[in-house]
Amino acid sequence: GIQVEQSPPDLILQEGANSTLRCNFSDSVNNLQWFHQNPWGQLINLFYIPSGTKQNGRLSATTVATERYSLLYISSSQTTDSGVYFCAVSRWETSGSRLTFGEGTQLTVNP
Amino acid sequence: DTGVSQDPRHKITKRGQNVTFRCDPISEHNRLYWYRQTLGQGPEFLTYFQNEAQLEKSRLLSDRFSAERPKGSFSTLEIQRTEQGDSAMYLCASSPGTIGQPQHFGDGTRLSIL
Numbered sequence: 731g732i733q734v735e736q737s738p739p740d741l742i743l744q745e746g747a748n749s750t751l752r753c754n755f756s757d758s759v760n761n762l763q764w765f766h767q768n769p770w771g772q773l774i775n776l777f778y779i780p781s782g783t784k785q786n787g788r789l790s791a792t793t794v795a796t797e798r799y800s801l802l803y804i805s806s807s808q809t810t811d812s813g814v815y816f817c818a819v820s821r822w823e824t825s826g827s828r829l830t831f832g833e834g835t836q837l838t839v840n841p
Numbered sequence: 842d843t844g845v846s847q848d849p850r851h852k853i854t855k856r857g858q859n860v861t862f863r864c865d866p867i868s869e870h871n872r873l874y875w876y877r878q879t880l881g882q883g884p885e886f887l888t889y890f891q892n893e894a895q896l897e898k899s900r901l902l903s904d905r906f907s908a909e910r911p912k913g914s915f916s917t918l919e920i921q922r923t924e925q926g927d928s929a930m931y932l933c934a935s936s937p938g939t940i941g942q943p944q945h946f947g948d949g950t951r952l953s954i955l
Contacts, residue, residue: 760940761941770948771930773949780941827936829944831883833883
């Protein structure tokens with residue numbers, strides 16, 4: 731199956747700092763999603779981005795499908811950005827497009 | 842679009858008891874997925890439905906687990922004779938089932954086995 735690696739595993743920032751989270755995957759995919767899991771366990775959809783670049787407020791994401799990686803950028807971080815960020819991928823042809831998740835990046839933003 | 846709804850949010854039970862969780866997908870989404878997430882890990886696929894048909898089950902889904910989606914709308918996940926290792930967050934997701942569409946997740950059911 732597809733392997734997904736996220737880095738760094740842990741990240742501690744001061745409020746206002748910028749950060750970049752990385753997701754590498756081992757095979758071609760046609761779905762890639764970024765999620766934020768808050769302290770209550772809710773998985774919040776951030777981006778559906780199998781290729782290209784998208785922006786949503788202080789967050790943006792870029793996926794380079796040919797090189798099998800995706801980046802999530804967080805600018806001007808806030809304490810509410812704390813939580814775990816997951817990258818998940820799937821192939822349409824495989825198992826109903828079930829998602830394979832990375833192990834996440836634990837982000838802590840300190841005031 | 843009211844989102845994916847899961848019930849209950851939390852379940853605490855004694856080892857050996859049976860538990861059942863419910864998931865209501867986004868209306869008109871014909872694909873429904875169940876995932877399990879243990880502490881410190883990313884969610885792992887358990888099973889999925891295309892309408893009422895259960896098309897794949899992960900090896901993680903032991904014989905004590907059963908899932909149904911009787912009318913192609915809501916789904917239930919039952920765990921019989923619960924064990925300590927079943928303690929986890931159980932997440933449900935749905936999608937339209939066409940290429941190029943993301944999965945949308947519910948808030949999950951957190952199961953704790955005493």
